[in-house]
Amino acid sequence: MPTKFVFVTGGVSSSLGKGLTAAALGRLLKCRGLRVTMCKLDPYINVDPGTMNPFEHGEVFVTDDGGETDLDLGHYERFIDESLHRDSNTTTGSIYSSVIAKERRGDYLGKTVQVIPHVTDEIKERIARLATDDVDVVIVEVGGTVGDIEIVPFIEAIRQFRRDAGRENVCYVHLTLVPYLAPSGEQKTKPTQHSVTELRSRGIQPDVIVCRSDQPISDSLKRKISLLCDVPTEAVVSAVDADDTIYEIPLVLHAEGMDGYVCRLLNLDESHAEIDLSAWEAFVERVVGATDEVRVGVIGKYVNLPDAYLSVVEALRHAGFFHGARVEIEWVQAEEVLGMLAEGRLRDLDAIVIPGGFGERGVEGKIAAATYAREHAIPCLGLCLGLQVMVIEFARNLAGMARAHSREFDPSTPEAVIDIMDDQADVVDLGGTMRLGAYVARLLPGSQVAEAYGEEVVSERHRHRFEVNLRFRRRLEEAGLVCSGTSPDGRLVEFIELPGHPFWVGTQAHPEFKSRPDRPHPLFRELVGAAVQRAEGRAPRLLDMAAGARDEDA
Ligand code: GLN
Numbered sequence: 001m002p003t004k005f006v007f008v009t010g011g012v013s014s015s016l017g018k019g020l021t022a023a024a025l026g027r028l029l030k031c032r033g034l035r036v037t038m039c040k041l042d043p044y045i046n047v048d049p050g051t052m053n054p055f056e057h058g059e060v061f062v063t064d065d066g067g068e069t070d071l072d073l074g075h076y077e078r079f080i081d082e083s084l085h086r087d088s089n090t091t092t093g094s095i096y097s098s099v100i101a102k103e104r105r106g107d108y109l110g111k112t113v114q115v116i117p118h119v120t121d122e123i124k125e126r127i128a129r130l131a132t133d134d135v136d137v138v139i140v141e142v143g144g145t146v147g148d149i150e151i152v153p154f155i156e157a158i159r160q161f162r163r164d165a166g167r168e169n170v171c172y173v174h175l176t177l178v179p180y181l182a183p184s185g186e187q188k189t190k191p192t193q194h195s196v197t198e199l200r201s202r203g204i205q206p207d208v209i210v211c212r213s214d215q216p217i218s219d220s221l222k223r224k225i226s227l228l229c230d231v232p233t234e235a236v237v238s239a240v241d242a243d244d245t246i247y248e249i250p251l252v253l254h255a256e257g258m259d260g261y262v263c264r265l266l267n268l269d270e271s272h273a274e275i276d277l278s279a280w281e282a283f284v285e286r287v288v289g290a291t292d293e294v295r296v297g298v299i300g301k302y303v304n305l306p307d308a309y310l311s312v313v314e315a316l317r318h319a320g321f322f323h324g325a326r327v328e329i330e331w332v333q334a335e336e337v338l339g340m341l342a343e344g345r346l347r348d349l350d351a352i353v354i355p356g357g358f359g360e361r362g363v364e365g366k367i368a369a370a371t372y373a374r375e376h377a378i379p380c381l382g383l384c385l386g387l388q389v390m391v392i393e394f395a396r397n398l399a400g401m402a403r404a405h406s407r408e409f410d411p412s413t414p415e416a417v418i419d420i421m422d423d424q425a426d427v428v429d430l431g432g433t434m435r436l437g438a439y440v441a442r443l444l445p446g447s448q449v450a451e452a453y454g455e456e457v458v459s460e461r462h463r464h465r466f467e468v469n470l471r472f473r474r475r476l477e478e479a480g481l482v483c484s485g486t487s488p489d490g491r492l493v494e495f496i497e498l499p500g501h502p503f504w505v506g507t508q509a510h511p512e513f514k515s516r517p518d519r520p521h522p523l524f525r526e527l528v529g530a531a532v533q534r535a536e537g538r539a540p541r542l543l544d545m546a547a548g549a550r551d552e553d554a
Contacts, residue, residue, distance in 0.1 A: 007170070
């Protein structure tokens with residue numbers, strides 16, 4: 001069977017959930033037994049999002065092979081449960097840098113190098129490359145909104161792609177917004193019509209129109225969109241906002257018949273007529289039915305833009321699903337921690353996460369949060385920079401190194417417990433010394449971390465420059481810190497923990513990238529497990545206090 005391609009474009013507005021819709025469709029196709037991969041085309045000129053401020057673009061998602069990619073790839077991995085790679089994200093910048101490199105090498109044999117055909121060919125080649133022998137369907141999301149000047153070359157490339165790959169092997173899905181206008185009490189189709197017109201002006205007639213709205217789209221409205229946009233009514237999909245969880249979206253799309261319709265278009269309906277959604281349905285039922293509630297404080301720098309910590313939030317939710325608990329995230333601005341501690345405002349947290357980050361701002365607040373968690377037996381998980389601040393706090397307060405710091409924040413500190421290790425300067429590019437992608441670690445048998453993983457050799461994704469400084473490891477260990485995982489050669493500390501604490505664990509990696517909705521990451525699972533226990537312990541205590549107060553009243 002030739003590989004099939006589904007292209008997903010968006011109209012009207014950004015942030016309609018194009019990535020989630022594409023990912024949810026991917027899940028449905030997988031549930032039909034198809035082997036799916038996904039890719040995102042991004043219109044910006046950065047070669048990858050690695051150099052972008054998270055305030056601008058949200059989290060940088062890291063793949064096993066060290067790709068620094070768009071956060072939508074995180075949605076893809078979580079929904080289709082496949083590990084993607086750096087080639088799963090292509091930006092205008094990366095396309096142009098290859099085209100220009102080819103031009104400099106003389107590959108174009110003296111031709112004038114142009115957007116059509118050279119840039120569009122490069123785009124098509126990147127898409128075609130994803131159709132390996134073990135893939136049945138490639139879903140390609142085009143970032144940006146139809147009508148943006150930046151995405152014209154991508155739209156042109158995917159238009160041409162249908163000719164190259166054969167009509168029956170390509171399908172275009174267009175996502176639009178159907179707003180509800182309160183004064184007229186109606187849902188409006190005009191934005192959809194306009195964006196379909198815009199797409200058509202570039203030569204693409206959508207096969208499926210997915211309408212995002214807060215209320216379901218009625219049949220009569222579907223007929224109207226069908227008539228005006230020239231698609232059958234069954235190709236108009238009402239994608240109403242999911243109430244409880246994004247993981248309901250596959251069920252919403254399936255109820256609208258979207259996956260069946262796409263399969264019919266691509267001639268997959270006979271070979272893949274059956275769909276087994278039972279496991280996913282059971283999972284969603286568990287998610288929706290969760291009753292306990294735990295409050296997890298995330299001590300961050302970009303708390304006004306929660307997308308900067310998207311995978312951390314999802315990993316916490318996944319862990320909550322496992323324990324039947326709703327995870328309530330308390331965003332704590334790192335710079336405000338000291339003031340909040342003085343006012344006792346972190347007392348009610350059931351757990352604390354100190355996520356990754358770069359730059360000095362807020363670091364003292366993160367260090368103080370790590371100390372507070374340690375001293376008050378609050379379950380605490382440090383991710384990358386989080387591990388580093390835990391080590392700094394431990395060194396300062398328990399290992400007698402009052403000036404302990406990371407060389408990143410205090411280049412002249414005599415006690416650089418976190419430093420650049422010169423033997424790992426093996427990566428090039430702006431990242432320079434960044435350790436990127438999957439690295440294996442060996443865990444200490446019997447440690448909390450090894451127990452959590454249930455394995456002694458694990459692989460996690462990395463994105464950082466600094467490491468625990470080996471010169472101080474003995475002193476830290478003598479003071480009671482346990483290095484519960486290291487690189488196989490023992491030179492890089494990958495995990496730390498504190499015996500006797502319910503859960504005070506740091507990892508130099510970013511385990512959040514590997515958490516799956518129905519398979520939470522072991523460290524997040526244990527963190528939230530400990531949080532649930534703490535919350536349960538707290539409830540009776542609060543009741544006792546209330547009872548005490550009543551006694552006093554009497
Ligand atoms: N800034 C730290 C380093 O470069 C941590 C990076 C991170 O948390 N991703 O090592």
